[in-house]
Amino acid sequence: MTIRKIYLAAVMMLATYSCEDTNSVANVNPDEIFRQTNLFPQPPNQWMGDNNPYYTAGYVGDVMPYYENGTFHLFFLHDAKTKPAGEGFHDIHSFETANFKDFTYRGRQIPYGTASEPDFGVGTGSLVKAGNMYYYYYTGHNAVASFLSNNPRESVLLATSTDMNNWTKIKNFKITAPAGYYDYEFRDPHVFFNAEDGKYWMLVSAQTSAQKAVVLKFTSSNPATGNWTVENPIYTTTSSENYIMLECPDLFKMGNYWYLVFSENWSSNSGTHYRIASSPNGPWTTPANDRLDGSYLYAAKTVSDNANRYLVGWTARKVPESNTGGKDWAGNLVTHQLVQNPDGTLAVKPVAALSSVFGQSTSLSVDKITGNASQNGNGFNLSANSQVMFGKLQKANQISFTLNAAANGKSGLILAQDNDGKNGVKISFEPSSNRIAAYIMNGGSEDLANTYPLSGISGTTYNVTAFISNDVCVVYVNNQLAFSNRVYDVVNKKWSIFGSSAVTFSNINIKNP
Known part of the structure; x- marks a missing residue:
């Protein structure tokens, strides 16, 4: 053959x-x-x-x-x-x-x-x-x-x-x-x-x-x-x-x-x-x-x-x-x-054709909230050390949002989460360290796997689009930088937004093909 x-x-x-x-x-x-x-x-x-x-x-x-x-x-x-x-x-x-x-x-x-x-x-x-x-x-x-x-x-x-x-x-x-x-x-x-x-x-x-x-x-x-x-x-x-x-x-x-x-x-x-x-x-x-x-x-x-x-x-x-x-x-x-x-x-x-693949918006489905978070349409205000977990993702996903991050602290999204939230891959915005970082969550521990500077992006407002296709995830920020990672077990697993300090996520949008 x-x-x-x-x-x-x-x-x-x-x-x-x-x-x-x-x-x-x-x-x-x-x-x-x-x-x-x-x-x-x-x-x-x-x-x-x-x-x-x-x-x-x-x-x-x-x-x-x-x-x-x-x-x-x-x-x-x-x-x-x-x-x-x-x-x-x-x-x-x-x-x-x-x-x-x-x-x-x-x-x-x-x-x-x-x-x-x-x-x-x-x-x-x-x-x-x-x-x-x-x-x-x-x-x-x-x-x-x-x-x-x-x-x-x-x-x-x-x-x-x-x-x-x-x-x-x-x-x-x-x-x-x-x-x-x-x-x-x-x-x-x-x-x-x-x-x-x-x-x-x-x-x-x-x-x-x-x-x-x-x-x-x-x-x-x-x-x-x-x-x-x-x-x-x-x-x-x-x-x-x-x-x-x-x-x-x-x-x-x-x-x-x-x-x-x-x-x-x-x-x-x-x-x-x-x-x-x-x-x-x-x-x-x-x-x-x-x-x-x-x-x-x-x-x-x-x-x-x-x-x-x-x-x-x-x-x-x-x-x-x-x-x-x-x-x-x-x-x-x-x-x-x-x-x-x-x-x-x-x-x-992103190459121009990527977004055209994802034409079907999916409603946000909140699974659980840890800490304190208030919802405002397709956005959330998170208090310090809070997390909002959403429903399961498909084989291909486009996740976009605007993050107003705290100058000190960490915030971002978590993929491939199990029900107790102890396993997955955390994509973390860390302005005080001038970086975006990926951590592997394994039973409660977090191991740093990948980092990239946030240089060239002024302030702490990030327009984020993540393209996830099977086990590859590419996060684009402000149409200025890309952060590619290997993330296994995304399919049928949950995802979250989180903040170690008070942060705001707005215009959260999930799309599938």
Whole structure:
């Protein structure tokens, strides 16, 4: 059974599942369709057959977006849930979308190689079109001892195509770490044509021989020649950052500014970061808040349709897959729209199509009140240490409200609550700490899981919209920031608003598809 196309419908609980191959799909469970087809998609199960355990389930890893003729091609590293011994990993698959709410799954695009080839493991890359040919540069990763005895662990490889559907690996193309750079860490090529320079640029996440993280630059007059010339790094991690790697680099111009985006996963400030400059070579300025989401959105890169620019990454899953599990690599695809502030800093807001999915308002159903709270229409005034619990949520939900928070204290919403309120995930606004935070509630204890600065939002009034699709929750605040989290067991569980100090929630609105 080969699934080449799965049309992911926007009407989420009424998702339509179809395939060009009429032998591909039979007796599909609607709940399974929903798991595969939501606002934050992940690849479908059994995409290469019922009996092959390697392909039973998978997740979205690093996303490599490309736009052409009205379609966003969202290539990604496929992370299989089950990886038998001897098999490679992280082959490149793709989704297509025109609006970031309706997705078509295109299946595998570039396979991994054998244990004796440089792409036994496939890593992040990007593609560029020159003439009638698409050039896909990607990372080859092979840590097998027999391979490492005569080869570097990582290299830049190439596949070409004339249609973005059928790719041919160019076996005689390979870029390895040049002299002065560490060949163990050399990955994530980002390629584009720089009109200001008149050349094709390739950025590579690398380390110097002294293992200092850099974004290394190569240039070429034409990808068809296969010749790339190494130049100086455009960015080197500072002594204060001291990042181990600057993964998945992306470089673009918006207005008068150039932006360098990269991700790092080894510091207390992990996530997707950005820098600002007036030149693509720097020097680079670090904004006061240099992340574009919390730590659960990773390896995000950008793509533009020449009108808007979008940030596309993945929100991490947990292992074991429960709220108390540990954050793990790969998950679901998540997209934000980028906004440029007047001072050149970046903000994010929901993609325009998200709200159109949720057309049915649901009345508020108060389950119980802890402490003191008075209701005023679709709003509540909460005294200190109070909580209002509402009825059960569905598989897809949009929750919006305006929170007038106290300068000191914590307030926000709680998801995936059981009846006694001791378990769930708390999304807390904490102005005195200048942050929004996620806590895992486990039998009365609360463990901090994720934080993001409230920088750029003045005052303590927050217009909040949370999009929840199965177990991914993205909270947007004032159309300025996003806070993505993994929240399991939302379906048929209750939710609450809370305040440790006196606060007001107004215009509370719940919508479903």
